[in-house]
Amino acid sequence: MRLLSFLSSIRLTLALLSLSMILVFFGTLDQVDWGIHEVQERYFQSWIALWRYPHYLPYGITLRKIPLIIPGGYTLGLLLLLNLICAHIKHFKWGLPRLGINILHLGLILLIISGFSTSLFQEESQMWLTLNKDKNYSENFLQNELAITKLGEDSTDIVTVIPFKNLTGSRDLNLDHIGISIETLEKCENATIGTLKSENQDNKDLLPKATQGVGKRMNLVIQEKPKTYKEDEINTATALIKLKNHEGDIGSWIVSNVLDERFPPQQFKNNGNAHTLALRFKRTYFPFSLQLVHFKKEFYPGTETPKSFESRVQITENGSRRLFTISMNQPLRYKGYTFYQASYSNDDEQSMLQVVKNPGWPLPYLSVGMVTLGLIGHFCIRISKMSTKGKR
Amino acid sequence: MLRYFALTTNSFNIMSRKPPFLFLIASLSLLTGCESKPQFEVYSVSKEYAQDERHKEVHQEKIYNVSDNALVGFQTPSHWEETAPGAMQLRVFKIREGSANAEFSVSAFAGNVGGLLANINRWRQQINLPPIPENEITEYTKDYKTDNYTFKLVRLWGEEDDSPSISVAMVHNKNQTWFFKLQGPRHLVKNERNAFIQLIKSLQLP
Numbered sequence: 001m002r003l004l005s006f007l008s009s010i011r012l013t014l015a016l017l018s019l020s021m022i023l024v025f026f027g028t029l030d031q032v033d034w035g036i037h038e039v040q041e042r043y044f045q046s047w048i049a050l051w052r053y054p055h056y057l058p059y060g061i062t063l064r065k066i067p068l069i070i071p072g073g074y075t076l077g078l079l080l081l082l083n084l085i086c087a088h089i090k091h092f093k094w095g096l097p098r099l100g101i102n103i104l105h106l107g108l109i110l111l112i113i114s115g116f117s118t119s120l121f122q123e124e125s126q127m128w129l130t131l132n133k134d135k136n137y138s139e140n141f142l143q144n145e146l147a148i149t150k151l152g153e154d155s156t157d158i159v160t161v162i163p164f165k166n167l168t169g170s171r172d173l174n175l176d177h178i179g180i181s182i183e184t185l186e187k188c189e190n191a192t193i194g195t196l197k198s199e200n201q202d203n204k205d206l207l208p209k210a211t212q213g214v215g216k217r218m219n220l221v222i223q224e225k226p227k228t229y230k231e232d233e234i235n236t237a238t239a240l241i242k243l244k245n246h247e248g249d250i251g252s253w254i255v256s257n258v259l260d261e262r263f264p265p266q267q268f269k270n271n272g273n274a275h276t277l278a279l280r281f282k283r284t285y286f287p288f289s290l291q292l293v294h295f296k297k298e299f300y301p302g303t304e305t306p307k308s309f310e311s312r313v314q315i316t317e318n319g320s321r322r323l324f325t326i327s328m329n330q331p332l333r334y335k336g337y338t339f340y341q342a343s344y345s346n347d348d349e350q351s352m353l354q355v356v357k358n359p360g361w362p363l364p365y366l367s368v369g370m371v372t373l374g375l376i377g378h379f380c381i382r383i384s385k386m387s388t389k390g391k392r
Numbered sequence: 393m394l395r396y397f398a399l400t401t402n403s404f405n406i407m408s409r410k411p412p413f414l415f416l417i418a419s420l421s422l423l424t425g426c427e428s429k430p431q432f433e434v435y436s437v438s439k440e441y442a443q444d445e446r447h448k449e450v451h452q453e454k455i456y457n458v459s460d461n462a463l464v465g466f467q468t469p470s471h472w473e474e475t476a477p478g479a480m481q482l483r484v485f486k487i488r489e490g491s492a493n494a495e496f497s498v499s500a501f502a503g504n505v506g507g508l509l510a511n512i513n514r515w516r517q518q519i520n521l522p523p524i525p526e527n528e529i530t531e532y533t534k535d536y537k538t539d540n541y542t543f544k545l546v547r548l549w550g551e552e553d554d555s556p557s558i559s560v561a562m563v564h565n566k567n568q569t570w571f572f573k574l575q576g577p578r579h580l581v582k583n584e585r586n587a588f589i590q591l592i593k594s595l596q597l598p
Contacts, residue, residue: 136438152439156439157439161433162431162432163432173431218465218596285435285437
């Protein structure tokens with residue numbers, strides 16, 4: 001009972017809301033160094049957040065050794081949810097006078113649940129479309145995957161994708177379905193790839209290690225560098241991997257997202273089958289394809305500031321074709337995906353769409369609707385009560 | 393589309409435990425998103441979706457900084473000073489002689505990039521020269537063979553000694569056209585011709 005009283009208290013609500021403000025404050029401070037995506041993970045999609053005093057301020061080197069511990073977004077969200085549910089249980093009463101408040105509270109509970117749902121299940125990616133060309137996948141420029149493609153003789157290829165984070169040196173990754181295993185020899189979240197320099201010929205760490213592919217052909221050397229969190233930069237994820245089959249080593253390759261489609265694919269053969277090997281941005285394939293039919297942009301008169309831009313796209317699915325327009329504030333919702341107009345390039349021949357898949361997307365709309373309905377209902381009930389009292 | 397997953401844990405072991413434990417695991421999984429993640433994923437894709445990836449070159453200005461520069465291997469004279477590449481460029485060098493400046497840049501594009509005539513006229517426009525018809529191409533171009541590649545050399549000279557001029561070496565390599573372009577005042581571009589030829593002789597493409 002004491003626990004219920006504590007969990008349902010308004011003091012807890014106020015404390016949690018204050019902590020939420022503190023979390024937002026320190027998260028915003030850290031956004032300067034870590035960027036929005038990293039801060040989102042460290043502060044709002046975590047149970048505990050650690051803030052460190054900036055090293056460039058007075059006494060920075062000493063003070064940053066002691067982190068400030070703040071409850072993370074998940075902790076605060078969960079406690080707020082419990083607080084609201086407990087308050088509802090404790091003070092719940094049936095009847096018309098409380099109807100508005102009850103709907104409002106249910107709306108708030110749904111809003112917090114939708115926050116968790118979005119955090120856990122939402123997937124975001126980008127899709128560059130070229131005029132008159134079909135494309136059936138989007139890419140996430142923040143995540144990488146190792147793709148091993150078994151080139152088929154018919155119209156399809158079999159692709160095995162391994163998230164970059166799953167490439168670890170601790171144990172081999174067995175891909176029994178294509179008869180190979182992967183050993184990760186080196187792995188860098190961000191790296192510089194260069195050719196062997198004459199002054200480094202005696203430095204063992206800076207010698208080429210690949211025995212196959214472009215790494216061997218060009219004497220490429222990997223040098224790790226700090227991860228970047230800048231919004232306009234992408235980390236050059238790189239790894240040195242060794243492939244093995246039942247007979248032994250096939251060879252070691254340098255794979256990197258910098259060795260993209262502009263370079264010839266790295267290939268190997270196993271059991272008579274040709275395969276390609278690439279570290280690429282994480283792809284999401286759709287059961288349909290999109291084609292950019294037309295792109296239009298308008299500028300504010302006399303400036304180069306875009307006023308609006310829109311893409312006319314054709315979706316092809318199972319042979320049937322449909323046309324849609326996607327503009328800055330009018331996304332396209334199709335089969336669980338939402339396509340937003342995001343950018344363009346190359347003389348209006350290419351358009352970039354932001355693709356969002358969020359199975360819980362109706363929840364925020366529903367909860368905000370319930371909160372609005374609850375507020376209006378409560379307001380009307382109070383007005384009606386007051387006017388009845390006034391008449392008396 | 394065929395999809396199947398390899399899991400890091402065996403779901404059936406968990407199912408055989410007591411229901412409260414299962415409930416606890418399910419609850420924690422819901423809260424933390426820590427359900428068993430696949431180590432890898434396998435699917436089939438249609439070959440028909442080979443893509444035009446030109447946006448990567450535009451994106452590369454933002455994405456790659458200088459990290460992939462060294463993928464193009466060649467030797468440059470010591471007085472060429474490397475600087476950050478701009479959009480569509482892989483590597484850029486500045487060459488200074490007194491108050492005159494020239495720029496050497498490397499870029500690569502898929503396909504034939506509009507053909508030789510379109511490129512020559514585009515470069516001529518950049519140095520304020522009128523376009524030429526196709527039958528005049530041979531006046532400005534010649535083939536040049538090195539040990540590894542055959543280049544198409546394009547030389548566009550301005551009228552005066554300090555007029556802007558361009559010298560380009562083009563080479564087609566594995567579905568890509570590579571451009572090695574030296575641009576600056578005529579006297580400087582001419583002075584650097586030997587260095588330019590030495591550079592393309594030492595070239596190693598990925």
